[in-house]
Amino acid sequence: MLTVRNLSKVFPPDNQVLSQISFQVDAGEFIAVIGSSGSGKTTLLRCISHQEKWTSGQLIYNSIDITKPGPWDRFKLGKDFAYLEEKPFLNRNKSAVKNVLMGRVYQAPLRMVTGLSSRNEKIDSMDFLEKVGLLDKGEKKVGQLSGGEQQRVAIAKALILGPKVLVADEPVSGLDPKSTEYILQDLKSLCKERHMSVIATLHKVELAERFATRIWGVSEGRIVLDIPARPLTLNEKMLVFGQI
Numbered sequence: 001m002l003t004v005r006n007l008s009k010v011f012p013p014d015n016q017v018l019s020q021i022s023f024q025v026d027a028g029e030f031i032a033v034i035g036s037s038g039s040g041k042t043t044l045l046r047c048i049s050h051q052e053k054w055t056s057g058q059l060i061y062n063s064i065d066i067t068k069p070g071p072w073d074r075f076k077l078g079k080d081f082a083y084l085e086e087k088p089f090l091n092r093n094k095s096a097v098k099n100v101l102m103g104r105v106y107q108a109p110l111r112m113v114t115g116l117s118s119r120n121e122k123i124d125s126m127d128f129l130e131k132v133g134l135l136d137k138g139e140k141k142v143g144q145l146s147g148g149e150q151q152r153v154a155i156a157k158a159l160i161l162g163p164k165v166l167v168a169d170e171p172v173s174g175l176d177p178k179s180t181e182y183i184l185q186d187l188k189s190l191c192k193e194r195h196m197s198v199i200a201t202l203h204k205v206e207l208a209e210r211f212a213t214r215i216w217g218v219s220e221g222r223i224v225l226d227i228p229a230r231p232l233t234l235n236e237k238m239l240v241f242g243q244i
């Protein structure tokens with residue numbers, strides 16, 4: 001479904017952050033990306049989701065080369081790829097339902113500007129909030145929700161366009177164990193039930209081992225480990241993190 005060949009990224013003037021990365025992602029995979037701070041995980045995710053320009057390499061999505069997307073490809077990418085930043089932008093003064101609807105900006109830009117939404121759109125938005133266990137908080141202002149709840153609103157917002165690929169940078173960083181469990185379980189179910197692919201950085205190895213279907217270990221801008229998810233051996237941890 002998604003193929004990357006020889007992705008390299010150099011930040012000017014000469015900071016080579018990713019080197020010759022290649023991989024293939026199938027529908028329904030939940031890939032956890034682990035690695036030390038500064039190894040290039042965020043840059044990799046930003047490149048995959050076209051948040052960052054590639055220095056070289058090729059990106060093929062469903063047999064189409066989208067390395068340098070034109071306007072139509074960009075529109076399609078906006079629908080099929082969702083990028084969830086570590087600190088996603090949410091409007092704290094608007095309700096959870098309204099925030100989720102803002103994820104529809106591609107489909108109804110004018111309505112999003114005017115702030116009006118139809119009854120059906122509201123129901124759609126509530127459906128997605130229900131999926132992340134937040135239906136009862138739909139009318140609350142986002143600023144009044146906990147960090148974990150806000151993250152779940154951001155996930156619902158990312159999901160409302162029905163993406164095929166969700167790229168998430170540290171979706172559970174700073175969250176308590178219960179919210180962490182809830183969100184990762186959610187993502188896992190979405191992969192299984194909707195055949196969505198998730199590529200997410202996770203700072204704790206045991207979370208990657210428990211929830212993902214595949215683990216990538218990134219070190220110095222390369223994927224040095226690519227295995228079906230299972231408990232890592234000490235050698236594998238050393239390969240990814242160096243001396244531990």
Ligand SMILES: Nc1ncnc2c1ncn2[C@@H]1O[C@H](COP(=O)(O)OP(=O)(O)OP(=O)(O)O)[C@@H](O)[C@H]1O
Nearest residue numbers: 011012015017035036037038039040041042043044
């Ligand atoms: N916009 C940028 N301009 C220049 N250098 C950058 C830029 N973004 C990232 N880098 C550099 O790329 C390297 C990798 O950063 P990246 O954020 O991808 O690492 P990471 O593995 O996600 O780290 P962390 O776990 O701490 O978030 C770092 O040395 C960083 O300074």
